[in-house]
Amino acid sequence: MTYIGTSLPISSGTPKASGSLAYTGDMKLDRMLHAKLLLSPHPHAKIKSIDTAKAAAVPGVIAIFSHENTPATYYNSALWIAEQDFVPDERLFSPVVRFVGDRVAAVVAADEATAEHAAALIEVDYEELPAVFDIEEAFAARNVSRDPETLPIYENPISDMTVEYGNTDEAFARAHLVVEDRVKTPKTHHCAIENHVCLAVAERDGSITVHTPCQSVFAVKFIVAKALSLPDDRIRVIKAPTGGSFGGKSEPVLEPLCAFFSRVTKRPVMLQLDRYGSIVSTRTRNAAVGRVKTAFDKDGKILARDIQAIGDAGAYRSGGNMVVGAMARRLGRLYKIGNQRFRGWSVYTNTPIGGAYRGYGSSQIHAITEINLEHAARRLGMDPVELRLKNLVEPFDDDPAGGPSVGNARIIECVKEGAEAFDWKNKRNRPRGDGRRKRGVGMSCATHGNGHFGAYPENAAATLSLRDDGGLHLVSPLHDLGCGTVTIMRQIVAEAVGASPEMVAVPEADTGTCAFDPGSRASRVTYIVGECAQEASLMLKAKILEVAALAFNSSPDDLTLKDNQIRSNYGGDRRMSLRELAGFARQRSPEDISVTHHFKPRANPGSYAACFVEVEVDTLTGLTRVMDVLAVHDIGQPINLTLAEGQVHGGIHMGIGYALLEDLDIDPDTGQTKGNSLSRYQVLNAPEMPRVQVLFVESKETTGPYGGKALGEVATVPMAPAIVNAVNHALGTELTELPLTPERVVAGLVEQDELDQA
């Protein structure tokens, strides 16, 4: 292959590095206004009155919005298909605020500083209401209406689901060993460099154009239309360059507000959040509490597993139930488990709203189950690698829960190659140190899906044309979030057609020009849209050769298209460039050289990963240093090697944060987010990034483009449990509450000491 598997530089690299790329926040339009939000200081309160007189008196203030003058139309920001039946409980501004950071009001003014100044002058009289911050406390208060105003739907649980197959109870009854754990994962922030931002433009014809660094232009379109009670066709959404998302910009948050402000003021309105706003008032990763029981026979084969998990949706429903569903869908796809029961709930709490986050559901469920496996290995007296190898799925296994086949699942190779390259056996058996600093190694496996198929509707569409200048033009609703989607599509099209990547233009999503697509979500873009692009490319190539056959006076089968040129397989000097062919076709061909392809996948294989880590823990300060990481991924054929490695590096960085540092850290008394700035919400810094080695098991997936599968999400999933396992290996503890902050490590050690002395 010419371009697949190479390290073609990312197309946005130079504009980003040189600072020339214009993000939404850089856009300036004539007569553009700026909006600022006033966010709730209370975790749950009824707004008794809002006095905007002082704010309105500030020169430059154009409009002030609150629940008093905005639609009471409820919507659910998680939907991505028109008419999707998700329970609506959010509106532009609510008369009852449900968490610290909920939207109270907004000021639209001539400039940002004026809007900010005026927003601070709005006087709000609140009547505070009881609030719940803890997942289990919220769970305990099931089926109790917690809202005296009985505003839309505000009862726990949001969802209650069971997945069961085999005979779990019978299998537990004959178990040699049952290992039980309770694992807690934190609510986390995506930390994209670009804060949330949106620019809406009310057009003269009454329609609204929305520029947004979103993950799904169609989701934005449908939700804005719903919130504003406008027909869908009145909303046009253009995806703007994105400064990182990681799921955080998957759901429309600012877009309905911004569109409404623009509609009322009849001027373009820009709404940008600061870091506090992005952390508390957009979306977060759902926190979770899981109880897992795993039954083993004496050889370490998993007989059965029983899991109960609660996901914290936060103050609005969003896709809280779907995250728990995603947790359930992983359970039969990593290990061969014949008997399994999962019960999962999603609950409201008076905390920031949950939503999409890289590793959707997988990060939570793998933390729960992979930490449990480490403890099981310990009690079985087995090496954790051996224990996993006895149980891992094999290629083309069925999903016992009824989902699609796991596909060409090569997790066993990942584990074997990783253990070898990491020198696992030696490192695992090395002394951990008998002094203050202890060393330990841990590992974890993980799987994540490839698109929606099997769970939600899935499709892709692409129009690929040969332009008159000889270039190729791919129109497909793509959302490059910074990870190189555009570059990958250029590689796929170039490879399939026989053109060079620089000849392939790939504009991003615009509802004004593109057919429907679910967006950049569910690890679907490379696998689903890439496959669609490959098929479209092969169709276009056939068309090109058909026309070329006229020019060459030969059969299409006797022609080759390579390096932007067509030539005969039977020799001769004649070369026809794509530009020449386009000109020829314009004059001679009965139809344009263009194809529109609609693609419906019929598979959803797993992407797989195994991570091996070494840590050093200071038993006095409780600080954990990750020394060394080896990640082995089964993503079929990597389309772009450098981008793939970069994804894994970033995933590891994020996973270390999840394991050790990152937490919104809601104050259990006040409901305030303590991790509400980058000095209090700490991610791992570059100097502390460990040595990282990335390997790919390149075994092609027959259903993906050139054998490729998804990587973006699975890249981060195994890291956190691998680190927790390494820390527990180093210390002999069984810490299960993430993140393993110095305080938690020290508390665990003190407790262990007390137990030893008792």
Next chain:
Amino acid sequence: MTLARDIASPASLKELSHLISNRDGRILFVCGATDFIIDLKIGHLSKPDLAVDISRLPELSFIESDTDCFRIGAATSFTRILQDAVLGRHFNCLVKAVEVIGSVQIRNRGTIGGNIATASPCGDTLPVLWCLDAEVSILGKDGQLRKAPIDEVILGDRQTCLGNGDLITEVKIPKLNNGSHLSAFQKVGRRGVMTISKLNLCAVVKYDESSNRIDAARVAAGSIGGIPLRLTSAEQILERRRVDRELIRDFVDHLPVMIDQAIPGRISRPYKRHAIKGLGEDVMHDLFAEKTGLQREDAVPA
């Protein structure tokens, strides 16, 4: 966002004095501005009537070595302090504290005078200045210069003795006898680098190498209360003792008691009483490993 009603950037102290002497309203001196805008945004500071940029004053950025002391200009950046080899040889503890303040960018902008005036409980130079008996020079709005020991300048969490228009001009640190004084500083934060102290610890000892004895000791911890905490009973453990493993153990074992006394009901107590042992071990190691050859007991097997 406007930072102040009025902003001035004088080029000399004389111009500054002239500028503020008859000025009404609240004056705020800004130098590295590493905290200024953030503090305004989060409400730690209210907008001053006049913000005076003192970063361009040549008179405030210097490191001078006198016979009995070092004088450091208030607007001297942390980076410049780190680059001064003589100062570094004298005060290992100061260098170690400055080395771990923020990031390179913060150290390029942040100043020693700013660290004092901000009076954050987790200001890393503060326990160092406490142990070194630093003296602070303050130029009043009326042009009068006065001097005050550091523990009379910093009064509490973000509280100082500085009145409106008072400008810190320099910090004077008495020289230690280079042959006999050793010092060390350690801190722990949420992560390994670029982190705010959860706890820090500074020690300065007068050490007699021939007898391997500590003659005198100053020990202070930061990020515990509003101001650095002198650990006098820990100092007493060190004084007039031979340096050996037993001494280190006695010192380290005593530190949690000091935390228990300082913050009895605080939620952070269980962690800090444990972590301070780590800082204590590290400080003792830094002080004595080279002189005595005493190594840590905790070497991790390779």
